[in-house]
Amino acid sequence: MEAFRVIVSGFGGQGVLLVGQILAYAGMFSGKHVAWIPSYGAEMRGGTANCSVIISEGEISSPLVEKADALLAFNGPSLEKFEPSLREGGLLLMNTSMVTGEPRRRDVRSFGIPANDLADRLGNSRVANIVMLGALAELEPVLSFESIMEAMRMVLPERHHHLLPLNQEALKAGAESIKEGVGV
Amino acid sequence: MKVIAKRPESLTQQAFHYCPGCTHGIIHRLVAEVIDELGEGGPAVGIAPVGCSVLAYEYFNLDMIQASHGRAPAVATGVKRALPDCIVFTYQGDGDLAAIGLSEIVHAALRGENFTVIFVNNAIYGMTGGQIAPTTLPGQKTTTSPLGRDTVLSGNPIKVCELLATQEGPAYLSRVSVHSPAQVRRARKAIQKAFEVQRKKQGFSLVEILSTCPTNWGLDPLKSLEWLEKEMLPRYPLGEFRTPGGEENGSL
Amino acid sequence: MKTRLMKGNEAVGEAAVSAGCRHYYGYPITPQNEIPEYLSYRMPEVGGVFIQSESEIAAINMVYGTSSTGARVMTSSSSPGISLKAEGISYLAGSELPAVIVNMMRGGPGLGGIQPAQGDYFQAVKGGGHGDYRVIVLAAASVQELYTFTLLAFDLADRYRNPVMLLGDGLLGQMMEEVEIPQDLGDDNPPGKPWAVTGCRGRGRNIINSLYLDPHKLEAHNRKLQEKYKGIMEREQRFQEHHTEDCELLLVAYGTAARVSRGAVDEARALGIKAGLFRPQTLWPFPNRGLKEAARRARALLVVEMSSGQMVEDVNLGVQCRLPVHFYGRMGGIVPSAGEVLEEIKRIEGGLA
Incomplete structure (x- = not known):
């Protein structure tokens, strides 16, 4: 694939921007060109947050994602807002712990991941975002597990590095949920 | 032969352009004498913004910066932060410091910036032709308050030392006057103290100097000195409002 | 590095x-x-x-x-x-x-x-x-x-x-x-x-x-x-070019608008349209010399800006009004999409044919 375009969206505090940054670092560590764009300003303080990431073999022209290859929807409003931005055949990953509605698109590949429940089972609901990331990594081979772990070491401040094993578990849990077809 | 009077080293040979009877000349000399006394320990940079003293760079025999209206304290901040061991002073009028530049002077004082402000208060805009200033007295006639300052219409005069003295930032605040030889000597002492505070890195120092403007007041030089004493002093009491040691008022 | x-x-x-x-x-x-x-x-x-x-x-x-x-x-x-x-x-x-x-x-x-x-x-x-x-x-x-x-x-x-x-x-x-x-x-x-x-x-x-x-x-x-x-x-005139060597339609854009325009130029090339991009890196001095050179074979120009059209005035001066200069802009904080710019390219190309 020449370029991979992702939108990550949810409430502020769900670690949405962080997941995007991990994706961008993982892309860079794999020798790709990357661009990460956050929503900013009043929107952020209003409670919703989103970012877009492009990972590309070649130089990135427009850094804006017009048609996304994947959408990570952490909550209902995110699904509603960004579902139309997915390209035909794109990946729709929904956090079914938060999203109660059904996707309207029938021309995309939809996956439900009970990310908060899976994170709770690991003993820390805050890694729900990493569970979602694990699910994406399982579905999209452009991102190796190793590069994501390397990216997490980069993004997490040193004082939180004791949480790396937990995050690794979360990644696996997300990947497993796809393999087992949980809630697809 | 014994030298009993000479031009301070810190003044150039340039003749002042100030009007007859204006006390800017006295104040320039006092500042220059005090900087001379700092000697080798006192390489200095002066900053003069817009006002009658905008041409101060012609008179002070120092590295000088001409600044935009009201912004000298910000410029001085930029200079002092880059040259912490250099003596830095601004020379500002009342329109400049207390109207357009009030924000800059207050915040420089709050930060305790380690430079000295020479603040000349003559209760009027001199350079532009005698308009009402923030320091103009109630009832005082100016070219933009032809019937006299009406405080209902154009507010009350500002007391800069008193205002700054309510805050914790400044290290030295003093109001002096130059309407008599005795007062000139006191003014010199206050200026000395202010520069000393700076040299000791004790923080922000400001000397407010009550000054005359015979041309725009419409009075002859002598009457101007009398008017300053009779009209301005009651409104602008002299004295120290802040010292590093805390022994405010009347020690001059 | x-x-x-x-x-x-x-x-x-x-x-x-x-x-x-x-x-x-x-x-x-x-x-x-x-x-x-x-x-x-x-x-x-x-x-x-x-x-x-x-x-x-x-x-x-x-x-x-x-x-x-x-x-x-x-x-x-x-x-x-x-x-x-x-x-x-x-x-x-x-x-x-x-x-x-x-x-x-x-x-x-x-x-x-x-x-x-x-x-x-x-x-x-x-x-x-x-x-x-x-x-x-x-x-x-x-x-x-x-x-x-x-x-x-x-x-x-x-x-x-x-x-x-x-x-x-x-x-x-x-x-x-x-x-x-x-x-x-x-x-x-x-x-x-x-x-x-x-x-x-x-x-x-x-x-x-x-x-x-x-x-x-x-x-x-x-x-x-x-x-x-x-x-x-x-x-000190500085600029960057993309596919200008043979372009018939020359896009001119700077900053973010140039990133979007570059995407549009690539998509246009894929459709067989000879589009190119001239991107000023210095806005003053405006890179007049480079622009003239890049526009040598062009039959029309398209300036893309995130404004109502400001640089377009300098582009007009640069080519001394010898070529038609079109403009496409979005305002208010909207970044144009490459798709929008491509539509504009197609419209102008249609008029040239």
Whole structure:
């Protein structure tokens, strides 16, 4: 694939921007060109947050994602807002712990991941975002597990590095949920 | 032969352009004498913004910066932060410091910036032709308050030392006057103290100097000195409002 | 060479430190707040000075003071804040003081919005403040260029004793891209500054001034400035080209609009349309020579801006109205999509056939 375009969206505090940054670092560590764009300003303080990431073999022209290859929807409003931005055949990953509605698109590949429940089972609901990331990594081979772990070491401040094993578990849990077809 | 009077080293040979009877000349000399006394320990940079003293760079025999209206304290901040061991002073009028530049002077004082402000208060805009200033007295006639300052219409005069003295930032605040030889000597002492505070890195120092403007007041030089004493002093009491040691008022 | 993932605003801050800048003054305004936030901890690390000033006006005057001493100094803001700095920029130009001013543009006029825009082209390029002066204007189109142009801005400012404005926008400031940290950080041998005020005795005194009450002296001062600007126009035109060698439809765009246009050009090429892109990297001096050359085979031009059309006037002057110059713009903080620009390309191409 020449370029991979992702939108990550949810409430502020769900670690949405962080997941995007991990994706961008993982892309860079794999020798790709990357661009990460956050929503900013009043929107952020209003409670919703989103970012877009492009990972590309070649130089990135427009850094804006017009048609996304994947959408990570952490909550209902995110699904509603960004579902139309997915390209035909794109990946729709929904956090079914938060999203109660059904996707309207029938021309995309939809996956439900009970990310908060899976994170709770690991003993820390805050890694729900990493569970979602694990699910994406399982579905999209452009991102190796190793590069994501390397990216997490980069993004997490040193004082939180004791949480790396937990995050690794979360990644696996997300990947497993796809393999087992949980809630697809 | 014994030298009993000479031009301070810190003044150039340039003749002042100030009007007859204006006390800017006295104040320039006092500042220059005090900087001379700092000697080798006192390489200095002066900053003069817009006002009658905008041409101060012609008179002070120092590295000088001409600044935009009201912004000298910000410029001085930029200079002092880059040259912490250099003596830095601004020379500002009342329109400049207390109207357009009030924000800059207050915040420089709050930060305790380690430079000295020479603040000349003559209760009027001199350079532009005698308009009402923030320091103009109630009832005082100016070219933009032809019937006299009406405080209902154009507010009350500002007391800069008193205002700054309510805050914790400044290290030295003093109001002096130059309407008599005795007062000139006191003014010199206050200026000395202010520069000393700076040299000791004790923080922000400001000397407010009550000054005359015979041309725009419409009075002859002598009457101007009398008017300053009779009209301005009651409104602008002299004295120290802040010292590093805390022994405010009347020690001059 | 080291590669780092950096936010545009942080790239500006870090590049300033690399350029030897140790003084930063600024006032908060979205979308450039990461510049002061970054420098508020980075400057103390390198023994530098960071002050969050009481206003934009104070910030630019602190810049004026520090620049007077010969030290490298920077301020940053976004559109409304740059309007407040305009007086100070005119003074810097008049007193011939080097300084770097960053504008991460947002939508206007007035308070406008906080999303990316390019409505400050006229302000940056044609003046903004009063008087006959010019500011060198660099327009970055990536986080990489925000880094390298910040380095360049300091060099150009010192070389010409002139303020340099670095233009980005909310998108470039906020986004993260990989940045290759260059080994060459700029002029090895920057010019000395014998004009600086340092308070030294034992040399002739230095005066930083833009006041000349004698009109003849002021005219002479202006002639000297214009002579300097002429030299800058001759030497400092910068631009980048993409598929211009055989293009029939030449797009002209800078900054974020150029990124989008490049995407549109590639899509047009895939459809067999001979489109190309000319991207000015200096907006003043405007790269006229390069534009003329790039437009040699073109039958029409299309200028794309995130404004109602400001640079398009300079493009028209550049090709001296010998070619039809079309314009496509979005305003208010809307970034045009490559798809929109492609539609415009197709429409113009249809008219040419």
